[in-house]
Amino acid sequence: MIDLPLLIVAAMALTFLLAGxxxxxxxLGLPTVAMGLLGLVMPPAEAAVILIVPSLVTNLWQLAFGPGLGATIERFWPMMLGITLGTWAGAGLLAGASSGQAAAALGGALALYAVAGLVKLPLRVPPPAESWLSPLVGVATGVVTAATGVFVIPAVPYLQALELERDRLIQALGLSFTVSTLALAAGLAQHGLFDGTLAWGSLASLLPALAGMALGQSLRRRVRAEVFRRCFFLGLLALGLFLMLEHLG
Incomplete structure (x- = not known):
């Protein structure tokens, strides 16, 4: 059983309030922010366990609202299968790496995601390429998920490059994140990383995550989304570089 001191509990609550x-x-951004900030105070493997419940519930919430869930699943099931297989194949990466290596890998994933968000390259996937590219992107996302606990690369840029209608994109992101969360949970359980204290910490983190999400949704219309988005990616880049330098130095 791993003890969670009061300072760690407070850090978890503030982290998931901000991530939500x-x-x-x-x-998007809950698992990315949560893994990045929790990675400052605990090993990434433990942070990934705490992430499971808030990530799963908030992504199911996101998944439930949107046009024709069945059609989204039918279109993207090859990618979801790839995510599952990739996470399963790389399940030992997060568990087997030293905490320093895992934190450095996490920092690299955060920095890469931030750069992709700031540059906003005009990526576009031709419709004929989707049939073979989706499963490959899924496998790559699964491996990155297994290694870092972050499941946005390359899934998010790929889905954005498909030029989906906004509600469909949000639903597809929710589906991808939900499958990634379940696959990550299975991989962590397979390697015996689920500890009772961490499991309770994950459940307790759900409340601040939901509170933060509700607050963010209520303020969405009052703040220029582009300004917030840029600040978010700049902060993420700084956090990623700090984790890399801290654990590779």
Whole structure:
């Protein structure tokens, strides 16, 4: 059993309040922010366990609202299968790496995601390429998920490059994040990383995550989304670089 001191509990509550707020504002970012900030105070493998419940519930919430869930599943099931297989194949990466290596890998994933968000390259996937590219992107996302606990690369840029209608994009992101969360949970359980204290910490983190998400959604219309988005990615870049330098130095 791993003890969670009061300072760690407070850090978890503030982390998921902020992570939920970001997700409420822009529709994604909860696992990315949570893993990045928790990675400052605990090993990434433990942070990934705590992430499971808030990530799963908020993504199911996001998944439930949107046009024709069945059609979204039918279109993207090859990608979801790839995510599952990729996470399963790389399940030992997060568990087997030293905490320093895992934190450095996490920092690299955060920095890469931030750069992609700031540059906003005009990516576009031709419709004929989707049939073979989706499963490959899924496998790559699964491996990155297994290694870092972050499941946005390359899934998010790929889905954005498909030029989906906004509600469909948000729903597809919710589906991808939900499958990634379940696959990550299975991989962590497979390697015996679920500890009772961490499991309770994950459940307790749900409340601040939901509160932050509700706050973010309520403020979405009052703040220029582009300004918030840029600040978010700049902060993420700084956090990612700090984790890399801290654990590779």
């Amino acid at each position: 707020f970001v997700k409420g504002m822009i529709g």
